[in-house]
Amino acid sequence: MKIPITKPYIGEEEKELISKVVDSGWVSQGPMVAEFEEMFAEYVGAKYAVATTSCTTALHAALSVSGIGSGDEVIVPSLSFIATANSVIHCGATPFFVDIDPETCNIDAQKIEGAISKKTKAIMPVHQMGLPADIDAIKDTADRYRLKVIEDAACAIGSEYKGKKIGGHGNIACFSFHPRKIITTGEGGMITTDDFKIAERLRRFRHHGMSVFDLERHKAQRVIIESYLEIGYNYRMTDMQAAMGIVQMKKLPEILKKRQDIAERYNEAFSKIAYLRVPGVPRYAVHNYQSYWVEVLGNAPVSREELMQRLLEKGISTRRGIMAIHKEPCYSMHNVALPHTERITANTIILPLYPSMTDEEVQYVIEGVFDILC
Numbered sequence: 443m444k445i446p447i448t449k450p451y452i453g454e455e456e457k458e459l460i461s462k463v464v465d466s467g468w469v470s471q472g473p474m475v476a477e478f479e480e481m482f483a484e485y486v487g488a489k490y491a492v493a494t495t496s497c498t499t500a501l502h503a504a505l506s507v508s509g510i511g512s513g514d515e516v517i518v519p520s521l522s523f524i525a526t527a528n529s530v531i532h533c534g535a536t537p538f539f540v541d542i543d544p545e546t547c548n549i550d551a552q553k554i555e556g557a558i559s560k561k562t563k564a565i566m567p568v569h570q571m572g573l574p575a576d577i578d579a580i581k582d583t584a585d586r587y588r589l590k591v592i593e594d595a596a597c598a599i600g601s602e603y604k605g606k607k608i609g610g611h612g613n614i615a616c617f618s619f620h621p622r623k624i625i626t627t628g629e630g631g632m633i634t635t636d637d638f639k640i641a642e643r644l645r646r647f648r649h650h651g652m653s654v655f656d657l658e659r660h661k662a663q664r665v666i667i668e669s670y671l672e673i674g675y676n677y678r679m680t681d682m683q684a685a686m687g688i689v690q691m692k693k694l695p696e697i698l699k700k701r702q703d704i705a706e707r708y709n710e711a712f713s714k715i716a717y718l719r720v721p722g723v724p725r726y727a728v729h730n731y732q733s734y735w736v737e738v739l740g741n742a743p744v745s746r747e748e749l750m751q752r753l754l755e756k757g758i759s760t761r762r763g764i765m766a767i768h769k770e771p772c773y774s775m776h777n778v779a780l781p782h783t784e785r786i787t788a789n790t791i792i793l794p795l796y797p798s799m800t801d802e803e804v805q806y807v808i809e810g811v812f813d814i815l816c
């Protein structure tokens with residue numbers, strides 16, 4: 443058996459709608475993007491959604507329109523994909539790394555206050571692997587210090603915090619549609635906000651700073667001459683991508699259920715292995731299981747790398763746990779000690795989990811892990 447780490451859940455329906463878009467001739471940002479944005483905003487419970495080319499560009503746009511720039515600091519976890527910190531650098535600001543709570547692998551809300559300086563302008567929590575960070579605790583600190591909260595929700599489509607979807611908590615939240623995420627548009631991102639002015643700035647920012655949007659000009663009965671109100675970027679999603687996103691949104695409840703069912707089977711099986719720690723879910727959260735990780739404990743008979751290698755030999759793909767950004771060469775000037783982050787990045791592995799995974803495939807992964815460890 444060959445089991446990949448993930449597989450997007452794409453079928454004929456996506457092909458049909460994309461092909462209609464191709465036939466229409468409107469392949470760049472247009473009516474499909476507008477429809478996808480509306481669907482997404484409604485799903486998460488936000489007033490506005492703005493589509494972009496990726497979550498990385500979404501984060502850059504969100505930070506920029508929030509006024510983050512040169513000389514500013516943004517508090518981020520180091521245990522994240524490198525794009526989290528890079529987006530801060532893209533704005534000319536500096537990421538300030540804070541350790542995680544090892545139970546959730548999310549930024550430790552209790553440690554944020556100690557990291558705030560005169561330069562701090564924002565906190566960027568990451569809902570790592572789809573498990574929501576403690577938004578209320580983070581917001582409480584942010585409000586006391588008048589800081590912005592911009593959520594890196596790349597992995598968190600469909601996850602919930604205190605009964606509300608991620609993206610619907612009144613902060614700016616940025617999502618990813620990369621194929622390793624919950625739903626995909628090939629590449630793509632989305633920003634949600636309840637603030638009309640921020641939404642308008644984001645729409646301009648992604649469209650070269652132009653005063654008029656394509657769809658508006660197309661529908662206009664009078665000639666509109668555009669002007670450029672600020673320096674912007676081309677961060678526009680195409681209508682072909684949005685068509686895929688619209689179909690994927692309809693499949694989202696099914697995708698989430700399948701992921702949660704598989705994670706439950708993994709949890710039940712792997713919690714019986716004394717050498718592993720399985721992910722816990724705080725009472726406030728609904729987890730979408732964008733990724734499923736286990737921690738290989740110090741008493742295990744094999745190392746994390748050996749476990750990964752032996753699983754690969756059985757045809758089971760795994761990935762190392764989430765990276766620690768401050769340990770990468772390009773961030774070597776950030777000389778900080780983050781003990782929980784360093785332990786989790788060194789000892790966790792991500793196991794295969796995707797909606798089309800069969801019962802036999804799930805069983806094969808479970809047996810593979812038992813075979814090596816027990």
Ligand SMILES: Cc1ncc(COP(=O)(O)O)c(C=O)c1O
Pocket residue numbers: 496497498499522523525526568570594596597617618619620630631
């Ligand atoms: C936490 C996090 N932030 C940001 C990103 C970047 O997303 P994208 O690939 O859509 O730019 C990722 C992607 O892996 C991620 O996991």
